Amino acid sequence: MWGSAITAYLHYSSFMLAFAALTLEQFSLKKELSLAAAWQIVWADAMYGISATIVLVTGILRVLYFGKGTDYYLHNPLFYMKVSGFLLVGALSLYPTISFLTWLKPLRYGAPPSLEPVQVDRLSWVIKIELFGFLLIPLLAAAMARGISFKTNL
16 A cells, blocks of 8 residues: 555656746746856756656556556556657657756856757747646546546557
């Protein structure tokens, strides 16, 4: 019982932390970044990556050991929509993460990154799409937990 409870706790709290880290990135990202704000974004993105990894690992553990059983999940189209949403958000996060990693060299020398307005706008839109995706995932999970599904031949 404790293993299940702790796994669920880590799953939910890591999901919330990932959402909070993305929100911090979104609100901190500006065309003119201070050194402190740029470091804050880099650290928030690192926290996002760590927490998203924990969400993935605990999600796998819940499917295999602590949830309703693999048959329940693997025969539910909402499960595939939820996992696809998570993977899509993860794939989208590569662009901001790679961008933020390029900031490390100037940041180590005490200089904030120089950003083109188009790059800031693109980063901002990608993060907004990630946040929207993260809003849909719990909806799919709640529907799945309540037995809502689509009729399919799976």
